[in-house]
Amino acid sequence: MSDATGTTTPERPTDLPAQSPPVSKAGTEAAAHRETPRSGLSFWKGDSGEGARRNLGLIAVLVVLVIIGIATRPDLYGDSNWVWNNFLTILKLASVVGVVTVGMTFVIIGGGIDLSVGAIVALSGVWATTLATQSFGAGGMIFTALVVGLGVGLVNGLLISYGKLVPFIATLAMLVAARGLAAEISQKQTQVSNNSTINGIASTNVLGIPLLVYILAAVVIAGWVLLNRTTFGRRTVAVGGNPEAARLAGINVKRHTVMLYALSGVCCGIAAIMLTSQATSAQAAMANLYELDAIAAAIIGGTLLSGGRGTIVGSLLGVIIFSTITNLFAINGLTTEAQNMVKGGIIVAAVLVQQVQFRSVTGFLKRNKATTA
Template identity: 85%
Template sequence: MSDSTPTATPDRPEALPAQSPPVDPVVTGAVGKGPAHGPGGTGRLSWWRGDGGEGARRNLGLIGVLVVLILIGVATRPDLYGDSGWVWNNILTILKLASVVGVVTVGMTFVIIGGGIDLSVGAIVAIAGVWCTTLATQSYGAGGMIFTALVVGLCVGLVNGLLVSYGKLVPFIATLAMMVAARGLAAEISDKQTQVSDNATINGIASTDLLGIPLLVYILVAVVAAGWVLLNRTTFGRRTVAVGGNPEAARLAGIDVRRHTVLLYALSGLCCGIAAIMLTAQATSAQAAMANLYELDAIAAAIIGGTLLSGGRGTIVGSLLGVVIFSTITNLFAINGLSTEAQNMVKGGIIVAAVLVQQFQFRSLTQFLGRNRLTTG
């Protein structure tokens, strides 16, 4: 008699092979591991609770913070917030205040998602602004000034990328050295003097309104929209996340990690060149000390927006909300006559709180409580 697999019959139930219990696709999606989104609302709820909805939850939380800040403003200055005209003008003031730092933050977000850091963005804005306002550059008109600012920012960013990628310097050290060197070069070019912009077209960027909204806000929106598309809808964005999440795995997947890193720092420098034109238009001048501590504001806004300092995760919309939150705090302190020192202390506390939130997520809390219930049981 030949060996054969027992056949399952009603009188021989022991011959039935062992089977895994059926997997509910809705339950699978609930933990964020599968794309199960049925026609009902359970799949969408699973997405919201899982990893896919983390960015949306964070952005919603940032909007809640903005609402709280507005309520604080209403409570502290009801005389101002009672005037609808003043409220609208104040919103435009906040957006104009956020425009320059917001453009810088877009480039910074890409660099941090890619696993780097750029401490030289403020200095790049300064050297681009000083270089584009020299008499020689201004003689070429507004086009020459804009071209110079963009090229200078792009070139300095490329140098940062080359030092980090091919020079194998730690990003912190490379960009710190560039911050010092660029400030020194800007002071040398300007002879430590303030260079006045005589170009009416450049100066008009800060004073021009379209449909009642400043042109600076339109520039910010355009840069944010371009950054969002680049990060979420292109191969470049997917490679940025891959490089920041695991550089070795990205290299094995065929991504040229070093070249991509150079491009990330070049993109950051390009954003700084755009910001230099915007800041020069606002001040109608440029000097070596301009854009002071912009690197800290940009890093802080990106962190508040959910960008991991270790790389591999971040959103452009979240970074924009982080910039708007800091601008709202500055505006809130200004209308209440509070000191800059107190404002800086509040900003520092917000940065620390944001980093702690990144390291101790709500999911970790629920897992901790679950383990405690099992232990006590």
């Protein structure tokens, strides 16, 4: 366009959007106040509150089991002394498997599985109760059990990380090998523990609570701190969630996997001393099917079988639930076979729930991605 003087002026574009009116500071603060949800409500509804919701659900299951016990045996639950002693019995029953479950939880969160934990407990216990080892006293027995557990765990980790073996196959082979080595060392005989200090662990009470329960609490607290408050725990979740992404982020996935199985082996060594103290002996057949109990407790507690998610507190509650079921069946005179069927049904139900939740989360992410695009 030209004006009267002959100068050319650019044309104004006609497709520019109209400017919005200025927004006052008070209006901005009011809008932010309306759009920001309450922190507590968002916590319970969001992913961050999933662990708390699951733990509350597990506590509700425990309450239901107690109600069933009261309904079936009101004569026993009417005695307050019996109730307290029975509660301590359940915790004592859960102590050994609980320690093994802590190590198993780390392995599963890291994307693996360990079928050899029961055999590692047996091998550690048998090796710690040989006459040669017992001659070094309680310290020598404890040191031997921990070193044997650590060594077998390292072998598992090396076979899986650097030998490229599937965790299921590697630990299944170790299950057979460790049981065979334990039988060879013990000559298929029961080895009696003659050390009064080791034998006294199971019978010692501190402030009315068994020492085994304190050991379980110490392992659980250490496991919780390691998983939730350290770099090791964050790397464990990353490796289990996406190993390739963890590798690209600078995490040595192979070395970390070895450390996870070594940690599981150390937990088995601790459990071996606890179980040896309870039985005052050790044999190659001890800790039978502990691997299934530990895996089941971890799954019930919310640990994802595919890795990348899990809680130590949830796994502990899973162990206590199974111990409560065992106790409930015992006081009602029911068979072990019926108890195993109930456990199997609980495991299947827990896995199905995990699959439904995983699919719903995956579908939500896909829909959110499509909407963003």
